[in-house]
Amino acid sequence: MTYKGKFRVWRGDAEGGDLQDYEVEVNEGEVVLDVIHRLQATQTPDLAVRWNCKAGKCGSCSAEINGKPKLMCMCRMNTFAEDEVVTVTPMRTFPVLRDLVTDVSFNYTKAREVPAFTPPADLKPGEYRMQQVDVERSQEFRKCIECFLCQDTCHVIRDHEENKESFSGPRFLMRIAELDMHPLDAADRQKAAQEEHGLGFCNITKCCTEVCPEHIKITDNALIPMKERVADRKYDPIVWLGNKIRRRA
Amino acid sequence: MTELERHQYDVVVIGAGGAGLRAAIEAREQGKRTAIVCKSLFGKAHTVMAEGGCAAAMGNANSNDNWQVHYRDTMRGGKFLNNWRMAELHAQEAPDRVWELETYGALFDRTPDGRISQRNFGGHSYPRLAHVGDRTGLELIRTLQQKIVSLQQEDFQATGDYEANLKVYAECTITELLKDGDAISGAFGYWRESGRFILFDAPAVILATGGVGKSFKVTSNSWEYTGDGHALAMRAGATLINMEFIQFHPTGMVWPPSVKGILVTESVRGDGGVLRNSEGKRFMFDYVPDVFRAQYADTEEEADRWYKDADNNRRPPELLPRDEVARAINSEVKAGRGTPHGGVFLDVSTRLPAEEIKRRLPSMHHQFKELADVDITAEPMEVGPTCHYVMGGVEVDPDTASSVVPGLFAAGEVAGGMHGSNRLGGNSLSDLLVFGRRAGMGAAMYLDSLGANRPKISEADVDAAAAEALAPFELEGGENPYTIHQELQQSMNDLVGIIRKAEEMEQALSRLAEFRGRIAKMTVEGHRQFNPGWHLALDLRNMLTVSECVAKAALEREESRGGHTRDDFPGMDAEWRKLLLVCRLNADGSVDVTKKDQIPMRDDLLELFELDELKKYLTEEELPA
Numbered sequence: 047m048t049y050k051g052k053f054r055v056w057r058g059d060a061e062g063g064d065l066q067d068y069e070v071e072v073n074e075g076e077v078v079l080d081v082i083h084r085l086q087a088t089q090t091p092d093l094a095v096r097w098n099c100k101a102g103k104c105g106s107c108s109a110e111i112n113g114k115p116k117l118m119c120m121c122r123m124n125t126f127a128e129d130e131v132v133t134v135t136p137m138r139t140f141p142v143l144r145d146l147v148t149d150v151s152f153n154y155t156k157a158r159e160v161p162a163f164t165p166p167a168d169l170k171p172g173e174y175r176m177q178q179v180d181v182e183r184s185q186e187f188r189k190c191i192e193c194f195l196c197q198d199t200c201h202v203i204r205d206h207e208e209n210k211e212s213f214s215g216p217r218f219l220m221r222i223a224e225l226d227m228h229p230l231d232a233a234d235r236q237k238a239a240q241e242e243h244g245l246g247f248c249n250i251t252k253c254c255t256e257v258c259p260e261h262i263k264i265t266d267n268a269l270i271p272m273k274e275r276v277a278d279r280k281y282d283p284i285v286w287l288g289n290k291i292r293r294r295a
Numbered sequence: 296m297t298e299l300e301r302h303q304y305d306v307v308v309i310g311a312g313g314a315g316l317r318a319a320i321e322a323r324e325q326g327k328r329t330a331i332v333c334k335s336l337f338g339k340a341h342t343v344m345a346e347g348g349c350a351a352a353m354g355n356a357n358s359n360d361n362w363q364v365h366y367r368d369t370m371r372g373g374k375f376l377n378n379w380r381m382a383e384l385h386a387q388e389a390p391d392r393v394w395e396l397e398t399y400g401a402l403f404d405r406t407p408d409g410r411i412s413q414r415n416f417g418g419h420s421y422p423r424l425a426h427v428g429d430r431t432g433l434e435l436i437r438t439l440q441q442k443i444v445s446l447q448q449e450d451f452q453a454t455g456d457y458e459a460n461l462k463v464y465a466e467c468t469i470t471e472l473l474k475d476g477d478a479i480s481g482a483f484g485y486w487r488e489s490g491r492f493i494l495f496d497a498p499a500v501i502l503a504t505g506g507v508g509k510s511f512k513v514t515s516n517s518w519e520y521t522g523d524g525h526a527l528a529m530r531a532g533a534t535l536i537n538m539e540f541i542q543f544h545p546t547g548m549v550w551p552p553s554v555k556g557i558l559v560t561e562s563v564r565g566d567g568g569v570l571r572n573s574e575g576k577r578f579m580f581d582y583v584p585d586v587f588r589a590q591y592a593d594t595e596e597e598a599d600r601w602y603k604d605a606d607n608n609r610r611p612p613e614l615l616p617r618d619e620v621a622r623a624i625n626s627e628v629k630a631g632r633g634t635p636h637g638g639v640f641l642d643v644s645t646r647l648p649a650e651e652i653k654r655r656l657p658s659m660h661h662q663f664k665e666l667a668d669v670d671i672t673a674e675p676m677e678v679g680p681t682c683h684y685v686m687g688g689v690e691v692d693p694d695t696a697s698s699v700v701p702g703l704f705a706a707g708e709v710a711g712g713m714h715g716s717n718r719l720g721g722n723s724l725s726d727l728l729v730f731g732r733r734a735g736m737g738a739a740m741y742l743d744s745l746g747a748n749r750p751k752i753s754e755a756d757v758d759a760a761a762a763e764a765l766a767p768f769e770l771e772g773g774e775n776p777y778t779i780h781q782e783l784q785q786s787m788n789d790l791v792g793i794i795r796k797a798e799e800m801e802q803a804l805s806r807l808a809e810f811r812g813r814i815a816k817m818t819v820e821g822h823r824q825f826n827p828g829w830h831l832a833l834d835l836r837n838m839l840t841v842s843e844c845v846a847k848a849a850l851e852r853e854e855s856r857g858g859h860t861r862d863d864f865p866g867m868d869a870e871w872r873k874l875l876l877v878c879r880l881n882a883d884g885s886v887d888v889t890k891k892d893q894i895p896m897r898d899d900l901l902e903l904f905e906l907d908e909l910k911k912y913l914t915e916e917e918l919p920a
């Protein structure tokens with residue numbers, strides 16, 4: 047079951063870099079991250095890569111594998127043919143720090159711009175009562191491991207640096223939806239979603255949903271309902287446009 | 296003088312897991328300017344991996360539960376070696392800490408009447424673990440992370456600067472603590488990204504660095520678990536206790552090899568999963584130790600009835616404390632009744648409907664499907680023991696989390712005492728919250744007591760720390776740190792693992808001495824910028840110190856108890872229960888182990904137990920009259 051796999055890994059830093067070819071041992075049951083680690087241990091001790099849990103739980107090891115945004119620790123080698131070249135590149139939407147490691151501070155900045163959970167004034171700790179069916183909607187969004195693959199893939203910012211200022215991206219629009227759907231959150235979030243976080247930029251292409259390793263239905267369950275909630279207040283041309291695009295596709 | 300960036304804070308918290316974040320929230324709420332430093336990105340700490348839940352006697356699922364019952368379970372789980380004051384505070388305060396999380400925005404699973412749902416776990420008498428499916432750690436860390444953000448938003452409102460009073464330094468590793476005389480004066484480290492040095496000038500440092508599992512080959516722990524906090528504390532003159540007690544979780548994945556060790560949550564058993572050997576036998580019935588006979592079922596029928604009617608039946612033996620289950624699996628495999636890949640079968644597929652499994656154990660379902668091509672709703676899993684948790688850690692004052700070094704505090708997995716010789720599942724997440732908060736309070740109180748006498752940084756110490764950090768670049772032609780790391784892991788796994796013998800541990804100690812020589816001559820390639828080889832080289836020092844503590848203390852303790860099993864001393868010995876083994880660092884960097892008497896349990900706490908039970912653990916003289 048052991049074979050020599052062909053890997054092409056992007057090496058470089060903010061100044062620039064290129065793809066480099068490696069031949070490296072691959073064993074049964076391994077994932078891409080295992081092979082990257084073997085490269086580190088045997089050929090390129092300074093190859094930079096982020097990871098933590100190696101079990102798809104922390105969202106650290108995001109990269110693009112053959113062009114697709116994925117977690118390296120959950121991408122099994124048996125999904126490739128033995129003679130296939132596996133190309134691993136850093137997430138494209140964020141500035142490269144080194145090799146496979148990118149500067150994801152954009153996401154932390156956006157996270158900080160979403161006003162936090164606002165507890166109900168009349169309930170003390172221990173007095174919260176919520177039904178399972180009512181918390182489930184927000185719980186789905188709280189499965190998010192902040193891998194930022196959805197942010198990486200969303201075309202609104204993927205090749206549009208200029209939109210980053212006014213668009214929080216699917217992860218944080220979903221965070222707003224999560225709070226909006228929290229049974230006990232006391233804040234009003236709909237206007238800000240549209241006006242400050244750029245919900246209107248999203249034209250519901252669902253690319254974010256497709257790459258989410260937690261299989262969260264970001265577009266259907268968070269973004270579209272959020273748009274509907276906003277539209278209930280104000281006519282929104284993008285919802286209309288989005289629906290049309292969907293119908294055509 | 297070393298070129299570096301300098302920051303002044305009141306409190307520096309090292310670690311952004313549950314303990315560190317809770318400590319930082321407290322310190323900031325007490326009005327102290329606080330920095331959080333962590334090796335990975337904010338929100339990625341190990342706590343994120345916790346699955347099963349957070350133990351707190353809220354009594355939502357069974358109203359008979361209360362702190363006294365939780366206290367008793369915790370002491371039993373730790374085989375009475377626990378620091379009883381910590382166990383008491385933990386049991387009393389855990390419910391408030393969990394409820395508080397709801398005010399930060401946490402969304403736990405609910406009971407039918409809308410309260411926080413609680414699940415069964417090994418060693419807990421009642422359903423006690425607050426949980427969110429099997430991703431409780433994620434909920435905990437995200438909630439605390441978001442609370443930190445909300446405090447930063449408050450500071451922004453007040454000052455125009457999010458980071459005025461609370462700032463996270465992510466992907467930054469602390470390599471040394473600095474002192475002025477006896478007292479802490481700050482912490483020194485480097486940015487992982489640039490390799491540049493950073494200095495925190497701060498009179499109070501809270502260690503919340505988690506555990507040590509990366510010294511073992513088969514482990515559920517991530518790369519962060521190199522025992523940095525344990526080693527930093529020792530180098531600063533603090534003491535560690537209980538280092539011989541390492542928890543091997545009974546159920547780690549065993550196949551494929553690249554995922555060996557990854558955790559299979561105990562909730563699988565809590566929710567009905569059973570263990571079988573290759574002959575199809577539910578073998579745990581053969582392994583119920585005498586001390587637990589009264590609480591555990593001896594027939595499959597009774598065990599199965601318990602899931603529906605816990606008040607009138609005894610618990611299934613699959614839910615014995617972890618040390619018992621891990622040893623049982625080890626024995627079955629050794630006796631030739633293991634699975635093809637050297638584990639045993641854990642089966643939930645014949646116990647619950649597929650839909651129910653997917654709802655209750657979504658990440659396990661996902662994990663096995665993606666990593667092992669196994670559908671747990673249709674077939675059993677193969678599982679075996681994996682190094683999971685270190686009970687040992689920094690010796691602290693229970694109420695304030697202060698170590699013996701003024702200004703140095705510790706909370707979470709890096710602190711010792713709370714769990715005695717064996718931790719119950721779910722008791723870590725609650726420990727993080729209870730003692731994280733107490734460490735924040737302890738640090739604030741300490742700062743208030745300092746007044747104008749702020750300890751100062753010594754520039755010579757800073758230069759020495761910088762030189763030490765750069766040493767691996769100085770040599771050429773030495774060994775690669777990855778090789779040494781692999782050998783260290785193999786040695787600890789084979790020689791100081793789940794079952795221990797004197798000769799093997801002596802062998803381990805001589806290998807560790809040999810590693811010490813090799814580590815001094817290691818070489819790293821490349822630059823300081825995000826260089827994992829260099830990072831590992833620095834972490835190896837810590838792993839070595841911690842491994843030496845584990846091996847030396849384990850050799851010293853001539854009995855078997857909880858996470859320490861001696862082949863040559865198989866029994867539990869009441870005389871040893873009274874003793875703690877304390878590790879200190881000698882001037883030459885080697886580890887010194889000394890015995891210390893435990894403080895006897897307070898009378899009102901002793902009275903919570905039946906005399907017959909106390910007789911199993913305590914010596915004649917210790918028993919109440």
Ligand SMILES: Cc1cc2nc3c(=O)[nH]c(=O)nc-3n(C[C@H](O)[C@H](O)[C@H](O)COP(=O)(O)OP(=O)(O)OC[C@H]3O[C@@H](n4cnc5c(N)ncnc54)[C@H](O)[C@@H]3O)c2cc1C
Nearest residue numbers: 310311312314334341342347348469505707708721723724
């Ligand atoms: C797979 C798994 C499942 C678990 N499930 C449960 C469960 O269901 N219930 C339960 O109660 N417990 C569970 N545990 C145990 C529990 O998760 C851990 O004990 C707990 O999360 C430790 O938290 P902590 O705050 O002490 O440290 P961690 O969350 O590990 O955080 C340590 C922090 O310290 C930082 N750090 C370390 N060294 C340095 C340094 N030198 N410089 C700067 N920063 C540093 C790290 O970057 C990190 O931020 C589980 C553990 C594992 C591995």
Ligand code: SF4
Nearest residue numbers: 200248250251252254
């Ligand atoms: S659905 Fe919206 S947020 Fe998601 S990728 Fe498309 S445009 Fe971006």
Ligand code: SF4
Nearest residue numbers: 190191193194196258
């Ligand atoms: S929503 Fe999904 S893809 Fe986006 S950050 Fe969260 S886990 Fe990753």
Ligand code: FES
Nearest residue numbers: 098099100105119
């Ligand atoms: S390493 Fe944690 S998600 Fe891949």
